[in-house]
Amino acid sequence: MTPIFKVDHTNCQDCPIRHRAVCAHCDADELEELEEIKYYRSFEAGQTIIWSGDQMNFVGSVVSGIASLTQTMEDGRTQMVGLLLPSDFVGRPGREIAPYDVQATTDLVMCCFRKKPFEELMGTTPHIAHRLLQMTLDELDAAREWMLVLGRKTAREKIASLLSIIARRDASISKKGNSGPIVFDLPLTREAMADYLGLTLETVSRQISALKKDQVISLQGKRHVTIPDMGRLMEEAGDDSDGGFLV
Amino acid sequence: MTPIFKVDHTNCQDCPIRHRAVCAHCDADELEELEEIKYYRSFEAGQTIIWSGDQMNFVGSVVSGIASLTQTMEDGRTQMVGLLLPSDFVGRPGREIAPYDVQATTDLVMCCFRKKPFEELMGTTPHIAHRLLQMTLDELDAAREWMLVLGRKTAREKIASLLSIIARRDASISKKGNSGPIVFDLPLTREAMADYLGLTLETVSRQISALKKDQVISLQGKRHVTIPDMGRLMEEAGDDSDGGFLV
DNA sequence: CGAGCATTTGACACATGTCAAGATATGTGG
DNA sequence: CCACATATCTTGACATGTGTCAAATGCTCG
Numbered sequence: 001m002t003p004i005f006k007v008d009h010t011n012c013q014d015c016p017i018r019h020r021a022v023c024a025h026c027d028a029d030e031l032e033e034l035e036e037i038k039y040y041r042s043f044e045a046g047q048t049i050i051w052s053g054d055q056m057n058f059v060g061s062v063v064s065g066i067a068s069l070t071q072t073m074e075d076g077r078t079q080m081v082g083l084l085l086p087s088d089f090v091g092r093p094g095r096e097i098a099p100y101d102v103q104a105t106t107d108l109v110m111c112c113f114r115k116k117p118f119e120e121l122m123g124t125t126p127h128i129a130h131r132l133l134q135m136t137l138d139e140l141d142a143a144r145e146w147m148l149v150l151g152r153k154t155a156r157e158k159i160a161s162l163l164s165i166i167a168r169r170d171a172s173i174s175k176k177g178n179s180g181p182i183v184f185d186l187p188l189t190r191e192a193m194a195d196y197l198g199l200t201l202e203t204v205s206r207q208i209s210a211l212k213k214d215q216v217i218s219l220q221g222k223r224h225v226t227i228p229d230m231g232r233l234m235e236e237a238g239d240d241s242d243g244g245f246l247v
Numbered sequence: 248m249t250p251i252f253k254v255d256h257t258n259c260q261d262c263p264i265r266h267r268a269v270c271a272h273c274d275a276d277e278l279e280e281l282e283e284i285k286y287y288r289s290f291e292a293g294q295t296i297i298w299s300g301d302q303m304n305f306v307g308s309v310v311s312g313i314a315s316l317t318q319t320m321e322d323g324r325t326q327m328v329g330l331l332l333p334s335d336f337v338g339r340p341g342r343e344i345a346p347y348d349v350q351a352t353t354d355l356v357m358c359c360f361r362k363k364p365f366e367e368l369m370g371t372t373p374h375i376a377h378r379l380l381q382m383t384l385d386e387l388d389a390a391r392e393w394m395l396v397l398g399r400k401t402a403r404e405k406i407a408s409l410l411s412i413i414a415r416r417d418a419s420i421s422k423k424g425n426s427g428p429i430v431f432d433l434p435l436t437r438e439a440m441a442d443y444l445g446l447t448l449e450t451v452s453r454q455i456s457a458l459k460k461d462q463v464i465s466l467q468g469k470r471h472v473t474i475p476d477m478g479r480l481m482e483e484a485g486d487d488s489d490g491g492f493l494v
Numbered sequence: 495c496g497a498g499c500a501t502t503t504g505a506c507a508c509a510t511g512t513c514a515a516g517a518t519a520t521g522t523g524g
Numbered sequence: 525c526c527a528c529a530t531a532t533c534t535t536g537a538c539a540t541g542t543g544t545c546a547a548a549t550g551c552t553c554g
Binding site for chain 2: 069071073074075077078079081082092094095099100123126129130132133134136137139140141143144145146147148150151152197198238240
């Protein structure tokens, strides 16, 4: 059933996330140790990778595709609490039980490590532990940034915030000149966007239509977005338009 | 002006947060190194400890009292993104500029470390780095828990969630038998609660009145709260009442 | 070509925000 | 110790943004 997507590299040296993932700071020796406990897994869009409450017997990195972390209340209300992009880390060393659902939002490849050996490796290779601390602190900042969005922004600002985050990420990968229009594909359905933003999918749809009418964005099809003026979008997001963002 | 509150211990061995803070796993030698770069600072309720955008030249632990992290938009909307209790860590090794305001919500004592030496110590004493990773992962979980509150809960559920968090914390410190009424003082003004919950202070006030009318809570004065039935409160919070909480 | 999703749009309800007044605590100076 | 001044909190009336329910439209893929 599960299709195996191509992993077009075989060793860590050629890995596309080599310099950004949890293994970023590792030297050749350390990589060799990681190679021994790693394996690739592929998931198709929509598949659940880990169920909240499950035993977690691996941790790992997203190699390609997008995954989401979601929490669900008993009555079915759900909130996405994290969006995992290539190089992001999944799982928590030292914890047995998964606290959220992890789902593949798009087709996805993960580089997994068996949990026990990985935890042991953490103790002996400070480079891994240190990198994981950095990444966790970054995620904490991102989560707090998102708390402002959820708690204080209007629906329109929420949509603009989400679009500018995705646009910024795409820009940081494809390194275009930073003026001129930005173009990308939305990797999320309206429902996923709603779950991320704490809105309903109807409100998401309405606000996207409104932004389109006001020419803040334009759409080709449902998913292909063009942003003629990034500064304008960031104003709509309620952020400082001078983009004061520290990477 | 700034009153100096009593710090009734002089060395780390007698410190009330010795076994919970970033130094928890340190052995005697490591503590000695920390002693050399530490100093205490006191703040009175309402004082700002660090302004967003400021240079940060120290990191540290909350010894007593409560601090809050807040983000502010240009038009003045503010969202609290973290509540720091005794033993919680302030600041981020490897970062120059503070991303949020840090304020003393109550009178507060911090155990500060000069940033540079602390960062060096992190490199040489894995116990500190490891503990900081643990604590950061815990904070990340708390932040994500809070994203569900902000994004999906009603005003009444938000208030109940906040009360149950504070109640749970107080219970974990004062270790009462876990049935029977719980009593505590609210350390937050209605406005601070509103900023934490993404509400207005009027809505906070109304919902507290409503919970009081429905006998979920009772008040003696404005700040002194009694919870006759913790399970009931957690139902109101929309959480599983069987308290499925992993410490 | 038709079935099944994803998305858009409309009408209406309701929760929460806004603005304004009063009430209750808290502290200060006479 | 009292009286006033100030901050905090409560309550009311009304406005509005977002949710809910329902139907129509547009895609995608067998």
